[in-house]
Amino acid sequence: MSLVRPTIILIGLIGLWQAIVSLSGAPPYILPSPLAVAQAWIARPDLFIRHGAITMAEILLGLMFGLILGIASALVMAYFRPARQWLLPVLVVSQAVPVFALAPILVLWVGYGMASKVVMATLIIYFPVTAAFHDGLRRTEPGWVELALTMNGSRWAILRHVRIPAALPALGSGLRVATAVAPIGAIVGEWVGSSSGLGYLMLHANARMQIDIMFAALATLALLAVALYFSVDFTVRRAIPWQPDSHPNES
Amino acid sequence: MSQTTNKLSPPSSIGLSVRGAHLAWHQQVLFDGLNLDLAAGRWTCLLGPSGIGKSMLLRLILGLDGGQGNSQTITCSDGLALDGRVAFMAQRDFLYPWLSVLDNVLLGCRIRNENAPDRDKALDLLSRTGLAAVATAMPDTLSGGMRQRAAIARTLMEDRPVVLMDEPFSALDAITKIRLQGLAAELLNDRTVLLVTHDPLEALRLGHAIHVMNGRPAVLGAAIEPKRLPPRPVDDVEVLEHQGELLRQLAEAAP
Structure with missing residues (x-):
């Protein structure tokens, strides 16, 4: 059931794409047909798999580091009040400077390889995760906390047994947003300077007018991003079944 | 009197x-x-x-x-x-939605980091409040009356x-x-x-x-x-x- 709708949307979009190609008569070097793109993919699957794996690895590593850093920052801010006043501005600044603007500097510092892309993805993921989790930690249902207080829970015990589990749905939402934007960091990093990855492959193909390869790389990226989003969404739902959005039991 | x-x-x-x-x-x-x-x-x-x-x-x-x-x-x-x-019972049951009914009753032991929570006592309290059959159920699946019973059992568990x-x-x-x-x-x-x-x-x-x-x-x-x-x-x-x-x-x- 849940897969029916995405499948219909995908087929619809490909149909629309084909219709635009047929009706407008756009030359293949502007807009190749879906079939031509599929043929480009089938002709060199190793190319897309190799570059796709690298981009995916960058995204996953970025997600991992962004998640760890984000959770740690949110916990520190929730547990040590003075830390919030120091960390919050840093957090805002980290988001106010566009990652795109940082990309050349990061490539200069961290190098041409995967590390700079992972850092980029981490930066993009860090903010939504931290903001959402911190928000969740601050908005614990007061009744839950008061109950724990009357049970003589220490501050640490209340954080561990009440505030953290209560904030997990918020962390889940943050992680979903982060997953949706994570590929941006990796791709921008690859555009600025790299020798592998789907972003590199697109630029490379573009320069050689291999528009079908460029589109096939884009389609691969889209497919990977969507698959990643749905698996994260699925995992979050399974891990946090008491999500408020699925159980509107509080009146 | x-x-x-x-x-x-x-x-x-x-x-x-x-x-x-x-x-x-x-x-x-x-x-x-x-x-x-x-x-x-x-x-x-x-x-x-x-x-x-x-x-x-x-x-x-x-x-x-x-x-x-x-x-x-x-x-x-x-x-x-x-x-x-002193134990406290509020108007709303405030059961933690991520814990089963039994774990909610054992909440105080958990929060005070007690090494050996008395599960038998908790189960006994659940049967006295008529909730023995739903001990492993999640609070979301219970009616309002059952949730409040669980809250009573939790209050009694505090002793x-x-x-x-x-x-x-x-x-x-x-x-x-x-x-x-x-x-x-x-x-x-x-x-x-x-x-x-x-x-x-x-x-x-x-x-x-x-x-x-x-x-x-x-x-x-x-x-x-x-x-x-x-x-x-x-x-x-x-x-x-x-x-x-x-x-x-x-x-x-x-x-």
Whole structure:
């Protein structure tokens, strides 16, 4: 059931794409047909798999580091009040400077390889995760906390047994947003300077007018991003079944 | 009083006296110099119109936040501190949605990091509250009445001599409410209980002593002490007699 709708949307979009190609008569070097793109993919699957794996690895590593850093920052801010006043501005600044603007500097510092892309993805993921989790930690249902207080829970015990589990749905939402934007960091990093990855492959193909390869790389990226989003969404739902959005039991 | 106690209070049962409670809330003095006595092993009920400060008084005893200028002294009849000897039950059940019913009952052990939570005791309490079959269920799958039963089991698991309850049955339908009142009266009959409620019938069914709180700053009226032991049936003559009187007092107190 849940897969029916995405499948219909995908087929619809490909149909629309084909219709635009047929009706407008756009030359293949502007807009190749879906079939031509599929043929480009089938002709060199190793190319897309190799570059796709690298981009995916960058995204996953970025997600991992962004998640760890984000959770740690949110916990520190929730547990040590003075830390919030120091960390919050840093957090805002980290988001106010566009990652795109940082990309050349990061490539200069961290190098041409995967590390700079992972850092980029981490930066993009860090903010939504931290903001959402911190928000969740601050908005614990007061009744839950008061109950724990009357049970003589220490501050640490209340954080561990009440505030953290209560904030997990918020962390889940943050992680979903982060997953949706994570590929941006990796791709921008690859555009600025790299020798592998789907972003590199697109630029490379573009320069050689291999528009079908460029589109096939884009389609691969889209497919990977969507698959990643749905698996994260699925995992979050399974891990946090008491999500408020699925159980509107509080009146 | 000509009461014959049907069950001896255990030695752990303590009385409580609150002297000179003061509370200001948004620049309004809710009560000032208020005194309240809770007899050991008895249910004391506090009735009064909304916003009079009943819940605030209860929170004050619990040591939860509430206004400024807390100057009350709380003394226990055994001379020891109240800290750690009082359990709280709120209007909403506040079951943690990520824990099973059994784990919710074991919540206090978890929060205090006790090494060996007494699962047998928790299971026993669940069967006494009629929840043995749903011990492993998640709270989301239970009805409102069952959730409140689980909250009662959790309160009993704490095994504190003093239990403070803030309108614990007010969100339930009439029949569930009467059943749960009976259950609570039976399971908590040796505890020192303060029950805050809107409902004169509930107070008259369950209270050994019933106070009406009214005015601003609020004062406590003289205790009504029905002769029959709680839980009294809803059609008890005394209950019906006092109910009219209490309703009249509450209507006069309402602003």
